[in-house]
Every structure is written in structure tokens, then in C-alpha cells.
Amino acid sequence: MTSAKGRSVKMTATPFTRALGFLALAAVAVMALLGLVVSPPDVVQGEAVRMLYLHVPAIWIAYGSFAVTSVSSLLFLRRGKRREDKGRHYDRLGGAAAEVGVLFTGVTLITGMLWGKVTWGTYWQWDARLTTTVLLFVTYLGYLALRRLPADPVVRGRRAAIMALISFINVPIVHYSVDWWRTLHQKASLSVGRRPEITGEMYWTLLYSAVAVTFVAVWLVTHRYRVIRLEEIRDEEMLTALISQRVSQDLPPVSDGDFDE
């Protein structure tokens, strides 16, 4: 078994990720201060508006993560064969980003349900936005499950990439569902080419929260990518060790007569 020590190994916690981690922590602390203390309660929603500083950035990050997964999957499928490593770094990035996307979709669903209970009087309603969001959550859970199925890594990567591209079709549907159908869910708080639905301190707190959550997501994706790489190395080493063991078992036993000549 070849030890990974023999290779050029660097620690995951590089100065960059350490700095990013501290930056993310500090940014989230300020976000909590702004969202829970500084920002005023809304005239209509009251204190419940503070949930939106988590809910809205969380779904933006989920969209962004799934977009990264899709682009990585496309690059894996198109450029993978030409590269020495079969484009597996694209596959890794796609997997890491999807996992973080699922986490933040979950956060979106939970904070949305709590906000809905206060604002609508119910945790759940099968309207277009909520239904398509839960579908998004489930399809990317399926994508992550597919990545764990035992198969050749490149074949598994191709299957996962195709599923990622199919799953991404739902992202614009989720986003525009409030425009395409009559839904209980309110329209987008911020949208390109449209006047913002919120202003003043609430507007800036929301924008700042999006930046803070982005730092957290980038840190998570970076570390998860590296851990996936470690998992691959471990699996490769285990496979090599098993093959070596099997080959040594299959060799015919050496008898004294073999050395007589």
C-alpha cells in the first residue's frame, strides 16, 4: 500500500482557507447583529422580517451552488476525456457545490416554513413556489445519492453530471414560479430590472447577509472539495492494496525444486 506521504501533500487548512474561515465567521457575526438588532421590524411583517435575512440569501446561495454544479458537470462531460485525470476535479467541484446547495435549500425550506407560520398562519401550502422548491431539494438529494452508488468513478461521474444538468432545469422554474402562477408566496424581494420590494436598512441588511452567506458557502465548498479528493485517494489506495493482496494469493507456491537448476 503506497502511503500518501510519498506524494506532494499539502494541509487542507491553507492560509487562504483559514483567512476565509475567519472572514466568514466575522461576517456572520455582523450579519446577526444587523439582522437581529440593528434592522427595524417591518410595518406589515413585524419581527418575522428578520427571517428573510436568512431565507432569501439561502436560496440565492442554493441557486448559485446548483449553477456551479451544472457548469462543472457540463465541463466534466465535454472536456473530461481530454484531460489526464478524466476531468474528475470538475466532478468533485460539482459534488461539493451540490451538497452545499442542498444544505442551503434545506435552510430555505425551514426558515420559509417558520416565516409562513407567522405571516400566513400555516407552515406549509402546496403552492407553486413551495412545491417546486421541495422538488428541487429532493432531486438534488437524489443527485447526491447517485454519487454514492458503487461504480467506476468516471462512469459514476458521467451519470451524476447528466442528472445534475436535468435537475438544474427546475432552478428557473422555482425562481419564476411566483410570476408564472398565482401563488401564496410573495414575489421576489430583489429582482433585476424591477424596483426592490424593500428599502433602507432592511435592503442593505439583506444585501450584506447575501455577501456573508456567500463567504460561508465558498469556505464549505472549498473544504468539501478537498475532503472528496481525500476520499478518492483513500479508495484508490484501498483498491491497490486489495489487488496486490489478491495477486499475491493467486501466485503458485514456490517449491524447493524450482531452484534446483
Add this chain to the structure above:
Amino acid sequence: MSEVATVAVGWGVTAVAVASYALWVLLRGRTIGQELDIGGSSSMLSDKDSTTDQ
């Protein structure tokens, strides 16, 4: 549940979920790093490392 309590639950659940995931990622990296005998902390390799022994 009052509005304030709902907000507290929402922020609390989010903090626990994200922190738990971050901790899981770090610990998993550390565990596999130890299995691979490359130090106590989680480790990373560049893309060429899997095929290039030095």
C-alpha cells in the same frame, strides 16, 4: 409561538445546521487524513497527485 420565538428558532436551527455540516466536513477530512497518514489535520492534494508519486 410568538414572532420573536419563531425568529429565534429559525436563526438557531440554521446556525446548528450549518455549523454541524462544517464540523462534519472538517472531522471527516481529519479522519481520512489520519487514515492516509498525512498528519492530524485534514489534507488536500493537487489534481496531479493521484497519479504522480514523487
